[in-house]
Amino acid sequence: MKKKILITGANGLLGQKLVTLLLPNADVELLATSRGENKLAALYPQLPFVSLDVTNPDEVKSVIALHQPTHIIHTAAMTNVDECEVNQEACWKLNVDAVESLVKAAEENNVHFIHLSTDFIFDGLAGPYDEEAKANPISYYGESKLAAEQLVKQSSARWAIVRTVLVYGIVHDYGRSNIVLWVKNSLENQKPIKVVNDQFRTPTLAEDLALGCWLIADQDAEGVFNVSSKELITPYDMALQVADYFKLDASCITRADASSFTQTAKRPARTGFIITKAEEQLGFRPHTFTEGIAVVASQLPL
């Protein structure tokens, strides 16, 4: 049966990659949604889009009832971890309350709900983590994403939770940076950067994450899935790889301890994921970080 997939947050990093992946797929009828305008209108004039603010429960209810998707991939969230720490009410409204109304609508309309979550539900003392590891968030963002997971797990709808880590990629008309673009731009401008070598992550190419979400939808898979790369590396090592790939002067990169610079919210030290379940059950095969940089490089504007 053809899947009808509704994406929330389609203007975001993952949202845009999902659109690029799924729009040409003849087995999929796609409905992109995000708050405000469709940023992809010029790129994909044929993309079906409706504006949907997920923090508005009436809008959530009516859009889902009207369009009757078979699957929702819920990417919209407050993803600025420091902003979540200072603006807790807005963070909870978007990262938790909105999930409650989406889950309710999924139940009422028999929709398979695919929810995006994060390594930041863990404290970072024992990474890399598998799907069964015990959560213990150390930031408000992490707390909000864990509370959302609990709502999804309690739901009577069919559901999957896709946990991911430090996503990087390049998309259209997009404000937020990521480790590859940040390091590349800084080095190109001879701007010195301090990069931590005491945090560990399994960084995720945005295309791989989109594919992981699609594998879940396509196979109607249920449960929790870790979807990331499988190389546990530090941001410092990532920065050196970016410098090496783009042949930039790495002398602007200084190795630092996380304690040596201040970020409003705490970051977990050692996260990263064991992805055996996604590999075995979904056939998920992520790029390495070096391969991922090459994918990003191939998409840079000339």
Ligand SMILES: NC(=O)C1=CN([C@@H]2O[C@H](COP(=O)(O)OP(=O)(O)OC[C@H]3O[C@@H](n4cnc5c(N)ncnc54)[C@H](OP(=O)(O)O)[C@@H]3O)[C@@H](O)[C@H]2O)C=CC1
């Ligand atoms: N990026 C990362 O490193 C990681 C992300 N994740 C999770 O993956 C998911 C996707 O992340 P990512 O694509 O990077 O996030 P982005 O921040 O790139 O995209 C989120 C999108 O949601 C939209 N949005 C914000 N508020 C609303 C609203 N009220 N209604 C509808 N849409 C809204 C934003 O719109 P606007 O463009 O207008 O701001 C934005 O386009 C999130 O759930 C995140 O928690 C997990 C681990 C790592």
Ligand SMILES: Cc1cn([C@H]2C[C@H](O)[C@@H](COP(=O)(O)OP(=O)(O)O[C@H]3O[C@@H](C)C(=O)[C@@H](O)[C@H]3O)O2)c(=O)[nH]c1=O
């Ligand atoms: C700003 C900065 C970051 N870093 C490191 C710390 C961190 O491990 C990495 C990325 O830092 P940022 O603050 O940009 O990103 P951060 O907010 O830590 O990214 C997180 O985003 C949310 C949405 C998630 O769910 C997480 O998986 C995670 O990837 O780079 C430095 O080494 N030096 C710096 O000056």
